[in-house]
Amino acid sequence: AAGVIQSPRHLIKEKRETATLKCYPIPRHDTVYWYQQGPGQDPQFLISFYEKMQSDKGSIPDRFSAQQFSDYHSELNMSSLELGDSALYFCASSPLGAGVQEQYFGPGTRLTVT
């Protein structure tokens, strides 16, 4: 069965650079969630989209922005990167419009800021 795809899987950036993370949800899933997991921490919710509209917002820094496109894939844009942005970034999807709330997680993107 198809799973959530994230790219790239690993990314190394320097401070003050920008980064773009991509997420391709499971086909026919209308909702995408982004989570950030710092070293030794539990994942924290950043932002979500339902049918291409932002639905919920968590602890996402103003330097980050995200959107969901017409094909339902989503991109997380991160600017002015800081050392503290080094983390695992997970994308999850669900067919929320069909009343199914189970979230399916991608393999994550490991971002290292040097």
Added chain:
Amino acid sequence: GIQVEQSPPDLILQEGANSTLRCNFSDSVNNLQWFHQNPWGQLINLFYIPSGTKQNGRLSATTVATERYSLLYISSSQTTDSGVYFCAVTFDNYGQNFVFGPGTRLSVLP
């Protein structure tokens, strides 16, 4: 405020032993999932269990939503069960995003 607690924080077992991991949550929930994070960082979905009991091989889970807790049982543990186990919930009236517990770090020794 809303919160998710997990116990114990750390657990060390000999291969073949059984264990029970607990997740407590502070308010009513509409979704609860258990995850295993392997050493490579991947979050493996174990159970989608907002209520009731489910079993999958050596693993089973029970959620008693009215009493605000869930249990994950691991029987005949294997070294490959090592890693961090997270409970994640979505609370009623707080959106559809997950709130994760702090995790239980399990080490299974050969």
